[in-house]
Amino acid sequence: MKKILIIVIISSFFISCDKVTNPYPSGNVVVPTDVVYDDSVSSSPNSTVRYVLLEEYTGHKCPNCPAGAVYANAIDSAYGDTVIVTSIHGTNFASTNPGTGMYETDFTTEAGNDYISAFGISGIPRGTVNRKNDGSNNVELIAPPGWENEVKNQKALPCDVKIDIKNWFSTSDKILKTEISSEWLNTGASTYKLTVYIIEDNIIDWQLDGATNIPNYRHRHVLRKAINSSWGTDIPASAVGSKDTQEFLFDFKTETWNYENCIVVAYIYDATTKEIIQVAEAHVSSH
């Protein structure tokens, strides 16, 4: 018995494995050992209703996009927390004019470019509503007037999974720790992934509106980064009752963004169809 115990103890030293579910670093954050998270924000509960993510594809040189944004902002106001809007800048309309004093900010993102390529987006403004499919595994690109109708359709679908976001923020070190928890209310029939965005609201910068260059246009809900890569990380199980928690770090010191206007958006989507089945948001800080 003594020999067996010794063997078991010795063996345990050799057993070590690191299973990596997300190969991509979340912002390569170096966290000081003495970091103090002095602020925290949580998302509102979404356990009964399917929330909706409206992804609006836009560009600061797109003359028709401000008109599209009007639709997006109206939906955002009308549906409150249950509809989350994200503006994704891309295509040729998002090019910059460095050194000219106009359109110098690059609002494009790696994730945004991946989606534009994957979903075949060319003309903007266009939007996806929970990345609803057109029936042939293609994400349906909807013109602004059609957004609200699809929002209503999506909200009528059952809530299969709930997402809770808990953000901790260190005001001194400008480090965000976000914890995304999910729990399945109905069994999902596919495999699912979690993607986490940081978006920034109320950025004042140039925008072309018709033929007019507006220097102080208010850009809403701008996608800044998908912090766990464009296509996210695996949700390990989708049986009813399955729970999952994933944690990500982000260092705002490396960016020029105003963290007080930044929001964490987390959504779960069907890995096959790309359809989003739940989404939640929470501000980075309470300030």
Add this chain to the structure above:
Amino acid sequence: MNKQKTFYGTLKKSLFLLLIPIASNHIIAQDDESNNSNTEQNKIDAGNISGNFQVLTQFYQPDSLIGAKDVPEDVLMNGFLNLNYNRGNFSAGIRYEAYQNPLLGYPTGFKGQGIPYKYAKYSHEDIEVTAGNYYEQLGSGMIFRTYEDRNLGYDNAMEGFRVKYQPFAGVQLKGVIGKQRSYFTLGQGIVRGIDGEITINDLFKNLKEKKTKVLLGGSFVSKFQPDEDANLVLPENVGAYGGRLNIIRGGFNFMGEYVYKINDPSGDNGFIYKNGEGVLVQTTYSTKGFGLSLSAKRIDNMSFRSDRNAALTNLMINYHPALTRQHSYNLLATLYPYATQPNGEVAFQGELIYKIPKKSKLGGKYGWTILVNYSSANNIDTTGISGIDSTRQGYTSEYFSLGKVYFKDFNIELAKKFSKSFKAKLTYANIAYNKDVIQGKSGYGVIYADVVVAEMTYKFNSKNSLRTELQSLTTEQDQGDWATVLLEYSRSPHWFFAIMDQYNYGNHDPKKVLHYPTISMGYNNKATSFIITYGKQREGLFCVGGVCRAVPASNGVSLLITTSF
């Protein structure tokens, strides 16, 4: 002869005093104790020293026709000396190596000299402990095997500790920990492993005498390497495990092993995070005059190194047994030999040996030996994950489906002794060889070749014999047809003389229709031998057990000296 004895005697004493201070102290203590009695003094056991020495030197001459490059040093040399001390349960040793500079075709990382191998080992009752360098294999080696092959320039020795322990009769445990040799330094990764093997028959009294023997084994190996990559989250601890079963009954032997490895992104697999797995099944049956073996293997993403960025044969933790025949004839062995593909391979081999008995109608006075062997290796059938692969799985694979052909070898060998003075062997091989994959080249595709070899040995008398090989390789592809003629005269026990010519008579480029002649002679005296060779070496591949080294073209004189004591 006496001079030689004296030299070795002096060498043994000197090295013993220089190299084994701990043992020396022990001997002095014994000496002190034994001063009281001459009889006791005579019984001092000072242990013994053994070892071996080899140096291979080559003088190079450029030869633009065969592609032999100019070597700035003119002369290159590989050499080593092994020294082992043994006394009772204790042993220790070192190996000094020098490469000044490494011979062409050997990794240039060997450049230099030093003592990369040193160890001390002690065993007592049921435990054995090794500190320093050691070679070890767990199971068939698919998740752990460290070994050395000097001709390949391969050495992945561990440096650390190894413990072998037998807690009960029939149970053998091994634990290893350390870093691997990388030329004259150590790799960055730390390798840990544990293995247990149970001989079921030894555990139960009523099974001890049973004819059927059953062995069960299991291993776990992990490596640690820090994640210093800015773009990926790399697993710092990568584990692999395996289980095996061996059943033996009379001439029948079955061995099966399954291994699994968790995510191990590396340069070999393009930094994908897919798990790896492998299975090996081997069955042999042998009885007097008859032998049959059947083997199958499937490996998927099983490259396992202690440095994820290492390449070539560096810092490999595991080994994949080659299911192909190891040929020895020049054209067969070095033009199209197979190298195992750890990223994915499905391989099969069957071999039958039958000896037609002496004095039978068919066998004649001395009988015949027939060997038929077939082996094949294909890629696994994979489908790349296109578009979105956020977890970097890379591909999916069909378990029971074959991908493109890597290698096929059907060969048959007939051996016949015709008289007391004459024997002959005839070999035919048909080979399919995917040069693009096996040699990492492009544009060659799968090469099909037929090889015929006739080997004849004539003994003039008990001391003098002549051996000849006539080889032919025909193919429409690559370098075209080849022929080799070898004549080797031996005058035992000391001398041999050989002349060989390889002729690439079928090369499609008339400028490359060339002869590669060599002459060599050797002198053996007990444990010492000298071999001198002059001639042209064609470009080729040298493989042992599916592990290969490229051999560049060269021209010049080489001298090999080996001795052991």
